[in-house]
Amino acid sequence: MELKVFDNYGGLSVAAAEMIMDCIKDKPDALLCFATGDTPKLTYQELAAGIKREGTDISKCFFIGLDEWLGIPPHNNGSCHYFLHHYLFSPMGISPRQVHLFDAMTTNEEDECKRMNSIISKRGGIDLMVVGIGMNGHIGFNEPGTAIDAAVHVTPLDEMTKNVGKKYFTEEVTINKGITVGLKQVMQAKTLLMIANGKKKAPVIKKAIEGEISTDFPAALIRKHHNGILMVDSEAASELKTYFND
Ligand code: GLP
Secondary structure: OEEEEEOOHHHHHHHHHHHHHHHHHHOOOOEEEEOOOOOOHHHHHHHHHHHHHHOOOOOOOEEEEOEEEOOOOOOOOOOHHHHHHHHHHHHHOOOHHHEEOOOOOOOOHHHHHHHHHHHHHHOOOOOEEEEOOOOOOOEOOEOOOOOOOOOOEEEEOOHHHHHHHHHHOOOOOOOOEEEEOOHHHHHHOOEEEEEEOOHHHHHHHHHHHHOOOOOOOHHHHHHHOOOEEEEEEOOOOOOOOOOOOO
16 A cells, blocks of 8 residues: 655645546546545545546546445435536536446345446446445445455445434434445555545554454455555544554
């Protein structure tokens, strides 16, 4: 794993966007999997701006969503669906035929999982995953204790995820279950880019880097990833004993 520490959120977001653009340049038909949340907002804005500026051809890429709150309709502005369209797909002018997101309103969860599993395997795995870290160390909705070989699955949400998750919604909603790309696919992604910023993520980053490597704290598994890059700002790195930067 490579740890990169940036002075601030802006620097981190520009570097993360550049990495995504480099991946697309290297492999124009890349399969890209994107997280939602507060952390990647600026990365996605920088990415959309960078792609426009450089005229990068994204017409052959395919995009999938990392996770979704089950039961939250796509027009709700707290849904991952809404977020990805608002921050990524609309600004980047991505056609609907290049996107597959979870259907949060599905009546057949098993089929929903199968559909995403099959998209990932037909394309030979995920080329680049951009993930954040939950306050309980989750990656997507791979909550603490998720099996390392879990593929796409539906999961009850941890109490902490439900509490923290309220911040995304303008109205009161019930969020009990999530659907997510699994840890197996996270660990097999050709590149895993994990990003975190701000003081409140400092204890989480400390655990991910200095704690035990265990599925009890999924973010720590990045240390076992064959091509894991963790980008943090100086605030998120502030509780680390030491860090190396190049
Ligand atoms: C949410 C999302 C995750 C995200 C994480 C961190 O639960 N489902 O995919 O990475 O929490 O979010 P934030 O960036 O807002 O801290």
